[in-house]
Amino acid sequence: MTKGISRAVRRLHGWLSNDRISSQLEALRALAHQQLRSIRFLQTHTSGWSGKVSVPSGTDMSMTRSLAKAEQPWTHPEVVGRLRDFFELSIDVLANQISGIVVTIDDVDKIADPDEAHQFLNEIKGVFGVPHCLFLVSVSDDALTSFERRGIPARDAFDSAFTSMINVRPFTLEQSRTWLAHRALGIPEPFVWLCHCMSGGLPRDLGRVALTLYDLQRDHSQLSSVTHAMLAQDLDIKTRAFAQTAKPLPRTGDDDPHTLIKHLSNVPLNYHLDLASLAQRIWPDTDSPLDTELARLRAEVACYLVFCQTIAEIFHDQLDPVGKVDAVTALAKVRQHMALDTPLAWNVLMDFRAALNLADQPGVCMACDLTKRASGQLWNSSTD
16 A cells, blocks of 8 residues: 555656646647748748628629738748757756757768868857757868867867867777677687777777678688688678779879779689789889879779788787787778878888788788787887
8 A cells, every 4th residue: 555655646746747847848849840840841821811691682792812921931040040049948948857958960071172161160150059058060180180270370160160179089909899898798809809900990890890790700710711701701892892983084194994993803802812912013103192093092902902911811710819919909000091091001011011021921920929020119100
């Protein structure tokens, strides 16, 4: 009886307290629907009256009158003002349930033209500054650099719009290990290293590599078998993408995109220990900067092939984990450089292979020992 009475009292108190909250929430919901309709549709309001008079002889007389009003589209200041008012009202109504509102604006870094990105930011920054409302905007590294140089020499849109910027770096090896441990228990350390190197520590790519690893472990149990199967899948996807990218490129001097496509068709998908020699033939035959799109694509392909061969040579069944953490970190750094600066990635990768004697001895590195073959200075310079 005591439990039943307590439960009834709690329900009665909830009903009495929820009546006021529910009415406010209902009004807020109705306002949200009204605002949404106003944004999506041009609304027309019609009002009028009509009358009909019948006489005994069977003749009818009628009169109608109507008035139609069409709403004007909102101006930019009106849109900003109404959105700010809606945020403030939502925070007031939900004050007992939430501590604030977080608005995320993603993919601003995908706007290729910097002028368009600045224009977009100038248009939306009017809604910033609402109390208890936090705006999170993803921007490019160039925007981050511009913000960090604020005031030297002048202010720009990023400086005037944001309170602070946070640089989200790729995962370290320890962070990748922790991320994987939360999603799959019992992954052996060499497989964690493989996922970290293949993804470069980028969380989204790390998730994709982990899913691939999960699919492959049904048919492959050994480290070398899993590594080669993973590389075969990635090479198949990447070579097809490289070939599609090369097709519309124009011929530049003696360089023909069809030559690159022919090389891509000869990439071995099953044997990954002879990719470096093919990469040497693909790498642009020039000492000048990579000033053409075809030359840059050739460099990307060559660097990627050497990276794949290095992965195959490092991750084998006889891999000794002792002293390999720095090598894994350096190889993940190479993967990160490949997305930003191909020549830098190529140089770091060549230094890495030379330190482990992989450049002159292609094949499985059965006895490569980082502590014996490389100095700490090389790994520090590779990871800076």
